[in-house]
Amino acid sequence: MKAEENPYVPKSATVVAVKNESLETKTLRIRLYNWKAEFQPGQFVQLLLPGVGEAPFCIASSPSDQKHMDLTIIRRGLVTIASHYMRPGDVVGIRGPFGRPFPVSRIVGKDLLIVGTGIGIAALRSLILFLVEHREDYGELNLLYGARFPEDLVYRDEMKYWAEKMNLKVTLSKASPEWGGLRGRVTDHLDGVVKGKGQVAILCGSPLVMRSISGELLERGLKADQIFVSLERHMKCGIGKCARCLIPGGWHVCKDGPVFSLDEISLEAIGD
Amino acid sequence: MIRVKVGQLLRLPSVLSEMGYRVIVPTESNGVTKFADFATDSGIDLHYVRAINAPRDFLLPDGEKLFSYRSTATVTSYGLKIRFPTVEGPCPVTINAEYTAPSGRIAFFAIHPCHANSIRYLDSVMLSDPADPYYRARRDGMLTVVMECEEGDDHCFCVPAESWELEEGYCDILVRRSGDGFLLQPRSEAGKKAASRLEAQEELGSIKERPPKMRTSFRIHASEEDIDRGEAKGIDSCTLCAACTVTCPTCYCSDIEDRFHLVDPSNVERVRKRMSCQRRCYSMIAGGNIFLKTKEDRYRWRLKHKFPFSSKAFGISGCVGCGNCIAFCPAGIDMRRTVGRGTNK
Numbered sequence: 001m002k003a004e005e006n007p008y009v010p011k012s013a014t015v016v017a018v019k020n021e022s023l024e025t026k027t028l029r030i031r032l033y034n035w036k037a038e039f040q041p042g043q044f045v046q047l048l049l050p051g052v053g054e055a056p057f058c059i060a061s062s063p064s065d066q067k068h069m070d071l072t073i074i075r076r077g078l079v080t081i082a083s084h085y086m087r088p089g090d091v092v093g094i095r096g097p098f099g100r101p102f103p104v105s106r107i108v109g110k111d112l113l114i115v116g117t118g119i120g121i122a123a124l125r126s127l128i129l130f131l132v133e134h135r136e137d138y139g140e141l142n143l144l145y146g147a148r149f150p151e152d153l154v155y156r157d158e159m160k161y162w163a164e165k166m167n168l169k170v171t172l173s174k175a176s177p178e179w180g181g182l183r184g185r186v187t188d189h190l191d192g193v194v195k196g197k198g199q200v201a202i203l204c205g206s207p208l209v210m211r212s213i214s215g216e217l218l219e220r221g222l223k224a225d226q227i228f229v230s231l232e233r234h235m236k237c238g239i240g241k242c243a244r245c246l247i248p249g250g251w252h253v254c255k256d257g258p259v260f261s262l263d264e265i266s267l268e269a270i271g272d
Numbered sequence: 273m274i275r276v277k278v279g280q281l282l283r284l285p286s287v288l289s290e291m292g293y294r295v296i297v298p299t300e301s302n303g304v305t306k307f308a309d310f311a312t313d314s315g316i317d318l319h320y321v322r323a324i325n326a327p328r329d330f331l332l333p334d335g336e337k338l339f340s341y342r343s344t345a346t347v348t349s350y351g352l353k354i355r356f357p358t359v360e361g362p363c364p365v366t367i368n369a370e371y372t373a374p375s376g377r378i379a380f381f382a383i384h385p386c387h388a389n390s391i392r393y394l395d396s397v398m399l400s401d402p403a404d405p406y407y408r409a410r411r412d413g414m415l416t417v418v419m420e421c422e423e424g425d426d427h428c429f430c431v432p433a434e435s436w437e438l439e440e441g442y443c444d445i446l447v448r449r450s451g452d453g454f455l456l457q458p459r460s461e462a463g464k465k466a467a468s469r470l471e472a473q474e475e476l477g478s479i480k481e482r483p484p485k486m487r488t489s490f491r492i493h494a495s496e497e498d499i500d501r502g503e504a505k506g507i508d509s510c511t512l513c514a515a516c517t518v519t520c521p522t523c524y525c526s527d528i529e530d531r532f533h534l535v536d537p538s539n540v541e542r543v544r545k546r547m548s549c550q551r552r553c554y555s556m557i558a559g560g561n562i563f564l565k566t567k568e569d570r571y572r573w574r575l576k577h578k579f580p581f582s583s584k585a586f587g588i589s590g591c592v593g594c595g596n597c598i599a600f601c602p603a604g605i606d607m608r609r610t611v612g613r614g615t616n617k
Contacts, residue, residue, distance in 0.1 A: 006371075006405050008338050008528075008542070050341065051540050053530045055558075076558035207561070234557050236528045240585075241397065241404050243525040244547065244554065246577060248496065250584035271563045 007239050010048045010093025011035055015086050016068070021154035025119065026084055027060065027072045030092060036066045037094070040101035041127035042230060042259045046238050047071060047079070048093030049086070055079035056235045058123035058258070059097060063130060069094075072122035072154060098238040099258050102127050102202060102228060110200045111139040113193055115186055115213055117146040117205030121154060123230045123258075124204050132165045141166035142193040146186035146205070148174045169193065187212055196221040204230040207271035214262055214270070224263040229270060231258050247271075273479060274456045274472035281318070281447065281454050284417065285310045285381050287469045293379035293415060296330055298323055310381070318382060321425045322599055326521030327380050327387050328394060331410050334546045338406065338528070339371030341540055374406060377413035385481060386592040388418050388442040389435040390521035396586040397524060406544075415462050418443040421484040425595070429608060431486045433593025438481050448479050455479055490612035492591075494579030499572050502610035509603040510567045514548035516574065516597035516605075522590050525549060525577075549573050575607055 017029040030047075037045070039059050048054045055077070061070035073083045086092070104127070112131070116124045131138055143166050147153050150172060155162075162168055171182035171189050182189055186209065194201075194217065201217050203210045210229050217227055233245035235254040245253035248269040251260065260269075285295045288310075295310035298317045305320035307329070380387070391414075398407040418438060421428075430436045438446070444463030448455045456472070457479045458464040517523040527547040533539040547554055550570050555563040564570045574597075582590035598606050 006339075007402050008405075009371075048530075051530065051532050054528065074558070076560075080558065232557050233555075233563075236526065239402050239404075240400070241524075241526070242528065242544075242547070243577065244527070246581055248576070250576075250581035252585065271561075 007095070008237070010046070010054075010095045013092050013094045015088055015090045015092060017088055018086060021072060021156075023151050025072060025074045025152075025154050027070050027154075028083060028086060028092075029061075030069050030071060030094065032067055032069070032094065037069060037097055038066060039063055039069070039097035039126075041104060041130045042102035042123065043097040043099045044123075044235075044238075044254075044258060045069065045071070045094050045096035045098070046235070047083070048095070049079055049082050050091060050093065052082040053079050054093075054095075054236075056098075056238065056254075058126070058230070060122045060125040061129065062133065063126060064133060070125075072119070072125070074119045095238060098235075098254055100256060102230075102259050104130060107200045108137050109139060111141075111195055111198065113142045113144070113195075113199055113201045113217075115144045115146075115201065115203045115205070117186055117209045118148070118152070119154070120203075120205035120230070121145055124202065125155065127202065128162060128166075132162065135165050140195070143168045144171070144186050144189060144193055145169070146171045146173065146209070148172065150176055150179050167193070185209070187216055190216060190220070194220050194222070197223070199226065201227045202230075203227065207232075211267050211270050211272065214267055218262070225261050227262040228259055229262065229265075231260060231270065233258075273475045273477055274458075274467060274470070275450070275453050275475050276456055276470055276472045277453050278318070280470045280472060281456075282316055283470060284445075284466065285314075285316065286312065287466055288379045288381065288415065288417075291466060293377050295379045295381055296327070297381045298383075307380075307383075316382070318419070321421065321423075321428070322594075322596065323387075324519060324596075324600070326519070326594075326596075327383060327391050328521050328524065330378060330380075331391065331394060331414075332398070332407060332524060332526075332544075332546075336406060336544045337371070338542045338544055340542070341370065373409045375409065377415065378410060379415040379417070381417045382419040382447065383416060384421050384594075385418055385436045385438055385443075386430050386433075386594040387521055388416055388438055389592045390594070391416070392439055392442050393522045393582070393586075393588055393590055393592065394524060396588050397582075400586060415444045415466070416442060417445045417447060417463075418481075419447045420449070420481060422449065423485040424487065425599070426487055427595030427599040428484070428486065428593065429488055429490070429595060429612075430593035431483050432488075432490055432492055432612070433589065433591050435589075435592040436481060436483045443481075446479060446481060488608070488612075490608065490614040492579070492611050493613045494575065494591075494611040496576055496580045499575045499579065499610060502572075502575075504568050504571060505609055506603060506605050507568050507571050510550075510571065510605060511603060512550050512567060512570070513602060514550040515600045515602065517548040517550060518546075519596040519600045521594055521596065522578070522592060523548070525554070549577065571605070572610075575610060579611065 019027045057071045233253045236242040240252040240255040300317045305323045398404040446457040578590040
């Protein structure tokens with residue numbers, strides 16, 4: 001058995017740039033050596049920090065550049081905290097890409113509503129950049145981004161470029177007095193962006209928020225097969241052998257997901 | 273079909289050993305039956321009904337080393353201070369995984385039909401695309417000597433679980449107790465070769481597996497709704513000890529972690545450990561959110577993984593009806609109350 005055939009063996013890559021997005025969040029730009037990752041928006045990779053461990057992250061960069069990938073990482077656990085110590089030049093391992101991507105070809109020509117909350121926006125950035133590059137293929141684009149505090153907002157410098165191509169709304173649930181934008185949860189700002197039947201919704205964020213938005217969208221006339229959610233589980237193997245990412249319905253998030261349409265899974269499967 | 277005496281049957285492990293197999297036999301230790309590597313002084317237990325471990329522990333060993341690598345990181349003590357040495361130049365150090373694929377063939381002696389079917393379930397999980405290379409290397413060339421059960425104990429339910437029948441490829445020699453001897457029915461070339469080395473009497477006819485006598489009879493209703501609605505009596509007394517998943521012959525959930533050597537932290541091993549859905553960390557994601565919060569959630573989750581999830585993902589039921597989870601549960605929780613319907617359960 002050669003190393004290339006073993007799905008557990010990571011491939012080498014290096015960090016080429018580190019960007020501070022917010023107090024708790026950094027984006028690592030990773031360069032792949034001697035190999036290309038043919039990924040699509042919504043897929044994830046397993047990032048190995050040598051000597052620390054491995055954790056799954058959604059790719060947050062445009063699929064048009066397959067020599068690099070961006071991973072936006074919030075400090076939460078062992079691997080993510082360690083990843084904040086990384087500097088340009090450091091060696092990491094990458095396994096993947098794994099999973100089923102967003103159905104970008106199936107939704108050509110449709111009006112889209114993209115809702116991201118918290119660090120969930122990182123899993124959507126690849127899709128957003130893809131849509132920006134292929135803007136003419138899609139109908140009306142609405143992006144609703146919710147966070148708690150102003151200092152939690154990520155991709156702040158890119159937002160103005162995104163706003164040129166789509167209708168961007170940013171809302172903060174715990175905004176400071178000087179915040180001039182929208183206030184409240186994302187569910188408070190669905191009026192005006194939800195067009196009802198014919199629109200495709202793509203959600204990523206905390207499970208409870210995704211559940212409440214999904215319920216709201218279903219009530220407003222969107223069909224279950226037009227609502228896509230990107231789920232988070234702690235996948236260990238990425239190939240459906242460890243059963244850590246099973247969700248109700250018998251789906252493996254690593255193989256069958258992380259993107260599911262709501263006619264495939266129940267609202268309970270999103271979690272709470 | 274051949275007839276052999278007990279002494280000849282007990283010679284079979286050493287015959288298999290001579291043929292180059294790593295032989296796993298049921299042995300008695302501390303009052304329980306346990307599968308272990310065969311040694312010439314192994315006290316082989318041919319009369320066991322229940323074993324505390326299963327072929328899974330040899331095909332998917334706990335703490336299996338996947339590979340090792342030299343880490344470029346140095347870990348300093350005093351909390352989590354990790355320094356990654358920066359490498360200059362265009363193509364820096366790579367992660368060179370060093371590993372050896374498991375080699376050698378494995379033979380299971382005197383396993384029960386439920387064990388043989390548990391291997392069939394593990395095959396459908398581990399060999400589905402993409403196949404697990406470590407499992408495949410262990411499993412290739414496997415030989416099984418399946419010993420029929422005559423009667424199950426209070427916890428057995430292989431007849432309701434429909435796992436007493438043997439699929440082709442999961443039984444090389446079928447053994448049945450008959451009078452003071454044993455009938456052996458080789459079912460494959462490898463089985464014939466092994467059986468031909470025993471001193472035996474040829475007999476006419478052949479034997480086919482038959483269902484053992486059951487003390488309980490019921491039907492299994494285990495769709496997701498059935499399990500959600502099913503009774504979960506006594507679940508309050510669950511201690512979350514995970515004995516059900518440790519002794520289950522088909523539980524395969526695992527965790528993958530990097531272990532570094534304390535003296536030389538740059539020497540890192542990646543190991544696959546067994547994980548249990550009864551543990552809190554099983555469903556934990558970044559930030560500490562867990563999806564299976566209560567004992568009842570975890571109990572129902574295990575049953576769902578065994579029945580509806582496995583049927584959907586792999587087209588095969590994950591419960592072989594061995595009853596280990598009932599027999600070894602210190603709280604006396606009986607999953608038959610949740611999924612069993614009908615008479616005398």
